[in-house]
Amino acid sequence: MAKLRDELKKRQPFASPEQEAMLNILRTGDQFENRFGRLFREYGLTSSQYNVLRILRGDGKPLPSLEIADRMIQVVPAITGLIDRLEKQNLVKRRRCEEDRRVVYVEITSKALGILKKLDGPLMKLHEQLLGHMSRRDLQQLIRLLEKARQPLVEGSPG
Numbered sequence: 001m002a003k004l005r006d007e008l009k010k011r012q013p014f015a016s017p018e019q020e021a022m023l024n025i026l027r028t029g030d031q032f033e034n035r036f037g038r039l040f041r042e043y044g045l046t047s048s049q050y051n052v053l054r055i056l057r058g059d060g061k062p063l064p065s066l067e068i069a070d071r072m073i074q075v076v077p078a079i080t081g082l083i084d085r086l087e088k089q090n091l092v093k094r095r096r097c098e099e100d101r102r103v104v105y106v107e108i109t110s111k112a113l114g115i116l117k118k119l120d121g122p123l124m125k126l127h128e129q130l131l132g133h134m135s136r137r138d139l140q141q142l143i144r145l146l147e148k149a150r151q152p153l154v155e156g157s158p159g
Contacts, residue, residue, distance in 0.1 A: 025149075032130055039126055043119050048076050049086055050119075053112050056092065062107035064097075091115070 004024050014020035040050050055071045069079040076082055086092040091112035097103035
């Protein structure tokens with residue numbers, strides 16, 4: 001199994017186990033993101049666009065754009081621009097809230113639902129390619145450790 005030090009051709013040991021762990025997380029995340037990005041591009045989407053559509057399909061009803069922003073896997077600085085691009089592709093529709101005109105609801109279109117349906121199989125296959133070599137126990141431990149690593153951020157300490 002390749003060690004990060006070898007992959008990076010790093011001569012010196014890492015400054016700390018925390019540094020080595022963090023760089024492993026970043027390296028793995030980047031490599032996974034590249035693979036997902038390639039798949040999404042085949043369907044005319046970016047990772048962020050897919051994320052918006054996934055949220056809307058999962059909820060089953062139109063959502064305010066700020067609610068979508070809160071649920072994103074990766075934080076996007078400009079949710080409005082992202083939704084603009086999806087609207088231009090006829091993948092979402094917007095409508096203003098009758099009671100509060102400042103609130104804009106975003107609704108997924110049937111065109112987007114069709115794209116997501118085609119993407120579901122290849123996406124599940126990619127998940128299996130990237131992590132299928134790990135046992136269920138390893139995956140549960142990985143999930144637990146990643147959630148534990150994010151805990152200080154959820155609780156609002158460092159940041």
